[in-house]
Amino acid sequence: MIEFKDVSLVYPNGTQGLKNINVKINDGEFVVIVGLSGAGKSTFIRSINRLVTPTSGSLLIDNEDILSYHGKNLRKLRTKTGMIFQNYNLVKRSNVLKNVLAGRLGHTGTLRSILNLYKKEDIGLAYESLKRVNIEEKLYNRADELSGGQQQRVSIARVLTQQPNYILADEPVASLDPPTSHQVMTYLKKINKEDNITTIVNLHFIDMAMEYADRIIGMRAGEVVFDGPVSEVSEQTFEEIYGRSIREDDLRGGANKS
Amino acid sequence: MTKEKPSLTADKTPSIYPAKTKMQVTLIFFVIIGIYLFSMYWTQREMVGGIGGALGNMYVVIEKFFPPNFAVLPAIWEPMAQTIQMAILATTVSAILTVPLALLSAQNVTTFKPLYYLTRTFLNILRTIPDLVLAVLFVGLFGIGLFPGILALIVFSLGILAKLISETIESVDMNPMEAMRASGGNTLQVIWYALVPQVAPQFASLVLYVFEINIRASVVLGLVGAGGIGLILNQQLGFYNYPNAMAIIILIFVVVIVIEFISNKIREALL
Amino acid sequence: MENYSLPPKPKNSLWKKIKTIVITLLVIGLYVWTFTGIDIEWSRVIERALNNFQRVIPKLLSPDWSATSEVALAMLETVFIAFAGSLMAAILAVPIAFLAANNMMGKYLSVIGKWILSAVRAFPDIILAILFVVAVGPNAFAGVLAIAIGSTGMLGKMFSEIIESIDMDIVEAMQANGANRIQILFYAVMPQIIPEFLSYAIYRFEVDIRASSILGIVGAGGIGTMIIFASNNRNWNEMGTILLAIIIVVTIIDFASARIRRKIV
Numbered sequence: 001m002i003e004f005k006d007v008s009l010v011y012p013n014g015t016q017g018l019k020n021i022n023v024k025i026n027d028g029e030f031v032v033i034v035g036l037s038g039a040g041k042s043t044f045i046r047s048i049n050r051l052v053t054p055t056s057g058s059l060l061i062d063n064e065d066i067l068s069y070h071g072k073n074l075r076k077l078r079t080k081t082g083m084i085f086q087n088y089n090l091v092k093r094s095n096v097l098k099n100v101l102a103g104r105l106g107h108t109g110t111l112r113s114i115l116n117l118y119k120k121e122d123i124g125l126a127y128e129s130l131k132r133v134n135i136e137e138k139l140y141n142r143a144d145e146l147s148g149g150q151q152q153r154v155s156i157a158r159v160l161t162q163q164p165n166y167i168l169a170d171e172p173v174a175s176l177d178p179p180t181s182h183q184v185m186t187y188l189k190k191i192n193k194e195d196n197i198t199t200i201v202n203l204h205f206i207d208m209a210m211e212y213a214d215r216i217i218g219m220r221a222g223e224v225v226f227d228g229p230v231s232e233v234s235e236q237t238f239e240e241i242y243g244r245s246i247r248e249d250d251l252r253g254g255a256n257k258s
Numbered sequence: 259m260t261k262e263k264p265s266l267t268a269d270k271t272p273s274i275y276p277a278k279t280k281m282q283v284t285l286i287f288f289v290i291i292g293i294y295l296f297s298m299y300w301t302q303r304e305m306v307g308g309i310g311g312a313l314g315n316m317y318v319v320i321e322k323f324f325p326p327n328f329a330v331l332p333a334i335w336e337p338m339a340q341t342i343q344m345a346i347l348a349t350t351v352s353a354i355l356t357v358p359l360a361l362l363s364a365q366n367v368t369t370f371k372p373l374y375y376l377t378r379t380f381l382n383i384l385r386t387i388p389d390l391v392l393a394v395l396f397v398g399l400f401g402i403g404l405f406p407g408i409l410a411l412i413v414f415s416l417g418i419l420a421k422l423i424s425e426t427i428e429s430v431d432m433n434p435m436e437a438m439r440a441s442g443g444n445t446l447q448v449i450w451y452a453l454v455p456q457v458a459p460q461f462a463s464l465v466l467y468v469f470e471i472n473i474r475a476s477v478v479l480g481l482v483g484a485g486g487i488g489l490i491l492n493q494q495l496g497f498y499n500y501p502n503a504m505a506i507i508i509l510i511f512v513v514v515i516v517i518e519f520i521s522n523k524i525r526e527a528l529l
Numbered sequence: 530m531e532n533y534s535l536p537p538k539p540k541n542s543l544w545k546k547i548k549t550i551v552i553t554l555l556v557i558g559l560y561v562w563t564f565t566g567i568d569i570e571w572s573r574v575i576e577r578a579l580n581n582f583q584r585v586i587p588k589l590l591s592p593d594w595s596a597t598s599e600v601a602l603a604m605l606e607t608v609f610i611a612f613a614g615s616l617m618a619a620i621l622a623v624p625i626a627f628l629a630a631n632n633m634m635g636k637y638l639s640v641i642g643k644w645i646l647s648a649v650r651a652f653p654d655i656i657l658a659i660l661f662v663v664a665v666g667p668n669a670f671a672g673v674l675a676i677a678i679g680s681t682g683m684l685g686k687m688f689s690e691i692i693e694s695i696d697m698d699i700v701e702a703m704q705a706n707g708a709n710r711i712q713i714l715f716y717a718v719m720p721q722i723i724p725e726f727l728s729y730a731i732y733r734f735e736v737d738i739r740a741s742s743i744l745g746i747v748g749a750g751g752i753g754t755m756i757i758f759a760s761n762n763r764n765w766n767e768m769g770t771i772l773l774a775i776i777i778v779v780t781i782i783d784f785a786s787a788r789i790r791r792k793i794v
Binding site: 049075076079088090102103105108110114155158168 | 431433434436437438439440441442443444446447450451452455456458459
Binding site: 290293294296297298300301302304315316319320322323339340343344346347350382383386387389390391394395397398399400401403404405408474475477481482491495500503507510511514515518 | 582585673
């Protein structure tokens with residue numbers, strides 16, 4: 001369970017990233033956070049694994065305040081929360097297997113990982129993860145030989161290998177075309193249901209949010225302006241969140257279920 | 259199209275460049291010429307016979323160097339080989355030592371500012387000292403021989419290599435590093451998994467480049483007693499044995515060109 | 530998670546395998562050759578170091594201030610050598626660079642120009658200095674000539690690369706205007722190359738300051754002359770002063786040069 005209690009974040013340059021956030025996310029939920037760029041979605045998500053640190057309030061994960069974490073505690077927290085990025089963030093010159101195994105870094109001793117001495121189970125797990133996103137045949141290809149969609153699937157496999165309790169996805173489909181976007185979202189949803197992993201996804205496409213989310217949180221200017229199950233959301237809700245009328249580019253389209 | 263003479267008087271025609279720029283450029287130009295002329299006067303003031311005499315003399319002197327005496331080649335082959343070995347050894351050691359220094363002087367890895375500035379300043383000072391000066395110092399400390407020469411090459415190339423590699427590190431894609439950190443990797447793991455694969459080819463290329471520099475530097479170290487072919491060259495010059503000296507110079511020339519050619523080919527294949 | 534086994538790695542081609550083995554053997558061979566060839570008499574090195582460290586290091590760190598004016602004068606001469614040499618080289622390099630650039634004078638001349646430049650570059654500065662000391666006598670002017678020739682090799686290469694990278698469309702546009710070769714040179718080529726030429730020439734001056742500070746070791750003037758005297762006389766206090774002078778002057782010139790270059794480009 002993730003619980004934001006009056007969380008605020010002011011960046012060193014004075015920008016207000018988050019403003020008095022109070023949100024509770026239950027285990028197994030699939031939450032989509034929507035909002036325009038600069039609304040604080042990314043800051044919200046990155047507070048959970050402490051890639052950024054809120055400046056006030058408390059953030060409880062499994063009933064522990066993580067804002068005081070540092071060093072070993074922090075790394076342990078991060079092994080529990082997997083993250084997927086807009087630009088996949090793979091090491092382009094390394095092969096797919098090595099990229100996926102990087103998900104085990106937090107579980108592996110430094111010396112072992114530097115000498116590439118992974119446990120057999122870990123390698124098996126990595127291969128299993130690649131199979132789950134159907135990309136196991138690219139095992140030994142270099143990451144930069146893959147297409148964008150394939151790279152994002154590899155990064156999902158990397159997160160799976162981490163065996164997290166939470167998955168955070170920061171605009172996972174923003175760099176992909178519509179069919180590939182749906183494919184990636186379908187994988188995320190499937191993993192959420194099969195493994196009961198709490199999943200939080202940042203999106204700015206309204207139609208995709210509606211299609212995949214259990215619950216939608218709307219953000220504007222660092223504040224939560226909407227929070228509710230997808231059944232309560234209408235076009236008007238989005239207009240309120242965005243503060244303007246809905247446009248063509250707020251939709252991803254291509255919603256033919258794959 | 260016919261060109262009409264502008265009816266305006268000369269001082270009213272707009273100039274292509276603003277008057278201020280013109281003034282500045284003219285001033286800088288004359289200052290540079292002034293320093294140049296003074297430098298020429300200063301550097302020639304001790305020369306016997308002035309520049310005309312010296313240049314006339316040059317032909318006579320150059321004749322003394324020819325024909326080069328290639329009969330000495332077998333005798334100088336061993337010191338030449340030793341020179342190359344010095345460069346290989348020094349490059350290897352400085353490639354190893356450079357790793358921590360380059361990491362410490364890369365802004366995106368060393369986020370602790372005072373440490374970063376300390377390493378940067380240290381490297382900057384290291385780079386101001388020319389190779390032969392280092393050699394003179396180390397010969398003073400350790401006596402004549404190969405060891406001070408190798409040490410001079412190591413220190414000299416360390417400054418250059420660490421700077422070039424830290425610049426490479428600063429230009430890498432930071433995204434994978436963020437991903438590794440997000441999955442709980444510690445600093446060492448992040449460097450090994452996200453940074454090393456990105457910089458490895460450039461690292462190899464820069465090490466080869468520094469090897470080329472070290473080859474050039476190592477051939478002259480002997481002039482101050484720090485081992486290698488330069489020592490023999492100095493002796494031959496001391497005995498006014500110019501044809502022998504010329505043979506050595508030509509050998510150096512050939513070795514430098516061959517090694518640079520090979521190194522260039524490898525570097526092209528790497529990148 | 531019962532499946533721990535991975536599919537087999539794709540087999541590398543035989544050619545690739547052979548290549549890897551050959552390269553590995555070559556590298557090992559090179560290092561074996563190196564380590565067998567270098568023999569350092571460690572006992573002597575250590576003995577010397579133990580004797581000398583206490584005598585040398587403290588003296589280096591307490592510079593001899595009475596030598597300041599003499600050192601300053603020698604350092605000034607070093608700067609003069611570097612300045613005159615760099616400027617000569619910058620001028621000499623221009624015609625050779627045009628010759629060597631493949632978009633200016635035709636292919637054959639370009640190849641010849643490039644060969645001349647790499648031949649010149651293969652001579653270390655100090656070897657050139659030795660030759661010029663024999664030719665014009667042991668004085669600072671020999672240093673100027675050595676720097677001038679040595680820098681011409683590097684600057685010529687840099688300049689020709691700049692010329693090769695210019696926008697040839699402008700040249701074409703001028704040709705279409707009916708401009709002749711000289712006019713094209715001044716109106717289309719020069720404006721594109723001058724800032725970068727200047728920038729490289731100034732950068733080369735930085736390098737030449739370092740180079741000219743050691744030329745005195747072979748008798749070509751500047752602070753190097755004092756380095757040799759101080760080392761022969763084991764005058765380590767004075768060596769400290771000299772080192773300090775080199776570090777200060779080089780740092781100042783590097784700094785100034787970086788600022789000027791940022792302004793130009």
